Amino acid sequence: MIHVSDVSKRYGAQTVVDGVSCYIKDGGITSIIGPNGAGKSTLLSMMSRLLPMDGGSVSIDGLDVTATDSKQLARKMAILRQENQLTVRLSVRDLVGFGRFPHNNGRPTAADKVHIDQALEYLDLGDLADKFVDELSGGQRQRAFIAMVLAQDTDYLLLDEPLNNLDMKHSVEMMRLLRRLADELGKTVVLVIHDINFASCYSDSIVAMRQGRLIHQGPPAQIMQPEVLRDVYEIDIRIEEIDGNRIGVYFA
Amino acid sequence: MNAVGNTASTQLPAALTQHTRRPLKSLAPKTWIVLLAVLAAALVATFMLIDLRGNIGYILPRRAIKVGSMLLVAYAVGVSTVLFQTVTSNRILTPSIMGFDALYMLIQTALTFAIGGQALLSLGAPVRFVIEVGLMVGFSFLLYRWLFTGGGKSLHLMLLVGIVFGVMFRGISSLLQRLIDPSEFIILQDLFFASFNNVDGLLLLVSVAAVAAVSGLAWRMRHQLDVLSLGRDMALNLGVDHKRSVTSVLVICAVLVAVSTALVGPITFFGLLVASLAYQLCSHFRHAYVLPIAVLLGVIALVGGQLVLERVFAFDTALSIVIEFVGGIVFIALLLKGSVK
Numbered sequence: 001m002i003h004v005s006d007v008s009k010r011y012g013a014q015t016v017v018d019g020v021s022c023y024i025k026d027g028g029i030t031s032i033i034g035p036n037g038a039g040k041s042t043l044l045s046m047m048s049r050l051l052p053m054d055g056g057s058v059s060i061d062g063l064d065v066t067a068t069d070s071k072q073l074a075r076k077m078a079i080l081r082q083e084n085q086l087t088v089r090l091s092v093r094d095l096v097g098f099g100r101f102p103h104n105n106g107r108p109t110a111a112d113k114v115h116i117d118q119a120l121e122y123l124d125l126g127d128l129a130d131k132f133v134d135e136l137s138g139g140q141r142q143r144a145f146i147a148m149v150l151a152q153d154t155d156y157l158l159l160d161e162p163l164n165n166l167d168m169k170h171s172v173e174m175m176r177l178l179r180r181l182a183d184e185l186g187k188t189v190v191l192v193i194h195d196i197n198f199a200s201c202y203s204d205s206i207v208a209m210r211q212g213r214l215i216h217q218g219p220p221a222q223i224m225q226p227e228v229l230r231d232v233y234e235i236d237i238r239i240e241e242i243d244g245n246r247i248g249v250y251f252a
Numbered sequence: 253m254n255a256v257g258n259t260a261s262t263q264l265p266a267a268l269t270q271h272t273r274r275p276l277k278s279l280a281p282k283t284w285i286v287l288l289a290v291l292a293a294a295l296v297a298t299f300m301l302i303d304l305r306g307n308i309g310y311i312l313p314r315r316a317i318k319v320g321s322m323l324l325v326a327y328a329v330g331v332s333t334v335l336f337q338t339v340t341s342n343r344i345l346t347p348s349i350m351g352f353d354a355l356y357m358l359i360q361t362a363l364t365f366a367i368g369g370q371a372l373l374s375l376g377a378p379v380r381f382v383i384e385v386g387l388m389v390g391f392s393f394l395l396y397r398w399l400f401t402g403g404g405k406s407l408h409l410m411l412l413v414g415i416v417f418g419v420m421f422r423g424i425s426s427l428l429q430r431l432i433d434p435s436e437f438i439i440l441q442d443l444f445f446a447s448f449n450n451v452d453g454l455l456l457l458v459s460v461a462a463v464a465a466v467s468g469l470a471w472r473m474r475h476q477l478d479v480l481s482l483g484r485d486m487a488l489n490l491g492v493d494h495k496r497s498v499t500s501v502l503v504i505c506a507v508l509v510a511v512s513t514a515l516v517g518p519i520t521f522f523g524l525l526v527a528s529l530a531y532q533l534c535s536h537f538r539h540a541y542v543l544p545i546a547v548l549l550g551v552i553a554l555v556g557g558q559l560v561l562e563r564v565f566a567f568d569t570a571l572s573i574v575i576e577f578v579g580g581i582v583f584i585a586l587l588l589k590g591s592v593k
Contacts, residue, residue, distance in 0.1 A: 050488050074491030081485050087341050088481045088537040098479060102491040106475025152490070 001026055002047065002156065002190070007056035009042050009212075016042050018212035019056070026155075028204030029182050029189045033196055033223075035233055038209040040192045041082075041160050047190070048079035048158050060156060074102035077156040078149035082164045084141075086133055092144045093129045096120055099151030119151040123177070139170035146177070157181065159191040163198065171195075175202045196237075200224045201245045208232045220246060281534050281541035288548035295555045296323075302563065317453050319555065324459055325512045325519075326526075326550030332508035333523030334530065334539070334546050335470060338481045339501045340400055342407055343531065344586055346523040350410070351418035352392060352509040353518035358421040359387045361440060365428045369436035377455040385462060385510045392506040393499070400502065401495045459511045466504045470543075473500060477539045519572045521579025526550045528582055 002024040009017040017039040024030050032040045045051035047058050049065045058065045060077055078099075086095075096119050100112040120129050123143045128136065133144055142162065149157060162178070163171045175198055181187045182204075193199050199206055199220070206223040208216040210232055216223055223229075224246035229237040237248040279287075300315050333346045347353070363384065364372055372380060399413060429437055470477075476497055480487045487494050512519070530546035557571045 048489070050485050069491075070488065070493055071491035074489060079485070079489045084483075084486070086482065087337075087343060089535070090537055094537065098482060098486075098490060101475070101479055106478065149489070 001061065002188070003059045004043070004047060005057050005059075007043065007046055007058060008054050009039070009046060009051070010054050016212055017046065017053075020209070020212075020214045021056075022207060022214055022217055024188065024190060024207075025205070026188050027182065027186060029178060029191070029202055030205045030207060031199035031203040032190070032192045032207045032209060033194070033199050033232065034209035037211075039212040040209055043209070044079070044158055044160050044190070044192050048077060049073065050079060050081075071102050074152065074154075076154055077158060078152045078154045079158040080145055080149050080160065080162070082161040084145050090133050091130050092125055092133060092136070092147070093120070095133055095144055096125075096129075096147045096151050099148040099153075102152060115151050115153060119147040122150060123147040138165050139167075139173070142166060142170070142174065143177075146174075150181070154187075156188045156190070159189065161192050161194065163193060163195065171198065178202065196224070196229065196248050197245075200247065224248060279533075281536045281538075281545070284533050285541070285544050285548065288545060288552065292548050292551040292555070295552060295559060299555050299559050302559070317456060318558075320456055320460075321515050322554040322558065323551055324456065324463060325516055326554050327547050328463060328508040328512040329519070329523045330526050330530070330546035330550040331467070331470065331543055332505040332512075333527040334543055335477065335501045336505050337527060338477050338539070339498045340410065341481070341483050342410075343528065344407065344524070344583070345410055345414065346521075346527070347505045347509045348518065348520040348523055349418075349583075350396070350414035351421055352505065353513045353520070354418045354421035354425070355391060355395070356384070356388050356510050356513040357518065358425045359384055359391070361425040361428045363387075364436055364440050365432055369432075369439035373439060377452050378458040381455060381458050381462075381510075381514055384514065385507055388510045389503050389506045392502055396502055397499060400498050455514065459515060462507055463511055466507045469500060470504055473497065474539050477501075478537065481537060481539075516572070519575055519579075521583055522550070522553075522572075522575050524586075525575065525579040525582050526553065528586065 004020055004022045004024075007017060007020045008015065020039075020043055032044065034040050042051065046053045047060075047065065049070070052066070060073070063073065063076065065073060065077075093116065096116050097108065097112070099119065100108065100115060104112050120126055123146060125140075125143060125147055128140060128144070133141060136144060142165075146159075146162070157178075159178075162174055166174060178189050178191070179202055182189050200223075201220075203220055206216075206218065206220055207214060208223055208228070208231075215231060216228055224239055226237055226239055229235075229239075229248060233250075235250060237250045240247050240249055296319055299319055300312070304311065336347050336350075337343055337345065363380075375383075395417065399410060429440065432440070476487075476492050479490050479492050480494070480497055482490075484494050487497070526546050526549045529549050530542055533549075534542050534545050536542075553575065554571065557574060561571055561574070
């Protein structure tokens with residue numbers, strides 16, 4: 001379980017995240033939604049110790065993220081940011097192999113190879129394993145990075161806008177994949193996402209933020225309501241139920 | 253909006269972060285290391301033995317000191333540049349461009365100004381060197397740590413800070429040099445414009461000790477360094493203590509820059525030259541391969557260059573002029589490559 005307790009972040013006079021508290025249960029997908037500047041990515045960065053917090057605390061399975069040994073946390077939780085520019089030229093297999101660093105400290109064992117092969121296979125990257133990451137398309141790149149954090153073999157997976165720069169086809173594939181990670185491998189997936197309909201169709205729980213505050217949390221059926229979404233985005237969104245999923249219509 | 257969300261994207265123009273040009277992949281890194289090592293050894297042997305006439309007992313030790321200092325400088329510059337570029341996630345900035353060697357010269361000048369040139373010389377090279385390196389590590393820690401440990405600093409900001417620091421250090425140095433006694437200035441000038449032709453043997457020994465110490469530290473960090481080359485966020489995700497690693501690398505760089513500057517004075521673009529070439533030659537990202545290649549390239553450039561300069565052109569001029577010329581062109585080419593794409 002991830003326990004976020006009264007977490008705040010300020011830049012000068014501006015408060016970006018303002019006293020956010022929530023529980024994220026083990027298993028399933030939790031989506032963090034909200035307008036630009038709501039503090040979603042900042043919250044995720046603080047949860048994953050990439051960014052120091054100005055107040056409050058976050059614990060994952062009872063481990064305080066700011067106090068626990070970073071390597072121990074790296075075996076418990078993986079974080080993937082939206083921009084992953086590489087300065088070095090790496091093959092896909094080498095990149096995925098880095099996911100084993102928290103376990104082997106850079107000295108690969110036979111067990112690591114098994115994990116790497118499994119991660120490559122799970123993301124259908126077998127044929128691309130020896131290609132260089134900079135030769136891949138956007139969707140393949142994203143999959144290669146997911147394979148890396150999968151090889152990291154953590155219970156928790158935190159993803160910052162994993163659909164960023166992906167077209168519809170690849171977005172759907174990515175969300176299905178995350179669903180499989182949650183259902184088949186029992187991982188707890190937390191992601192920041194802009195598309196409320198993807199959040200509605202694939203999440204078990206949605207956290208809605210606005211202006212640095214957490215304003216709603218609940219299952220999709222509870223969040224995908226015109227009045228709730230109006231509260232979050234300040235626009236009128238009609239909700240239609242299609243094939244059992246609640247879809248927001250906001251294009252016109 | 254979210255100030256952290258953009259760290260990676262603001263870090264560098266896209267073209268600079270992607271290593272788009274194909275390295276010469278036909279040869280494995282180990283083959284390159286062997287080839288370059290053979291070439292470097294041949295050049296060193298040629299340099300030692302060519303045209304050996306007259307008082308051999310006098311000539312050989314002098315040549316040995318000269319070659320030794322070139323090897324040490326190649327090592328210090330190659331290693332410090334590659335490590336520095338790893339922790340700052342870029343391929344353009346080097347310790348020299350960020351003003352490290354200007355800082356070292358300022359420390360030398362300030363020391364001369366404070367306690368006098370004669371007093372400084374009477375301390376002897378080893379003691380002087382230890383004091384200078386100590387100050388160097390302390391000041392580079394104070395001045396540069398903030399710049400590299402946080403996320404979200406753009407390449408342009410870092411470049412600007414480096415240039416401003418460099419100009420400032422040089423400015424203060426030249427002010428102090430104008431204020432001191434002319435005879436002391438001459439002592440100082442001897443310290444600055446030491447070239448490979450007049451290196452103090454004792455200083456060389458102390459330098460070797462300093463370099464050996466920081467090399468041990470760097471070798472222990474080699475796997476962490478591989479992870480650090482993925483960038484700050486990825487390194488943190490994989491459990492590497494980013495702040496501590498960057499601080500260690502800064503200390504290593506400060507010592508190495510002090511060594512090379514103390515031995516031969518500042519050579520701004522040499523590091524950039526050998527590091528860029530090493531990345532082109534080495535198809536493998538691991539520091540265990542890139543570092544030796546960078547060092548060997550440095551040895552070849554220095555010893556080979558000096559050999560050509562002395563024997564072919566019969567010049568006894570500073571090799572650094574040629575290196576700065578070629579290195580400067582590479583620097584501009586890298587910058588342009590970044591802005592064109």
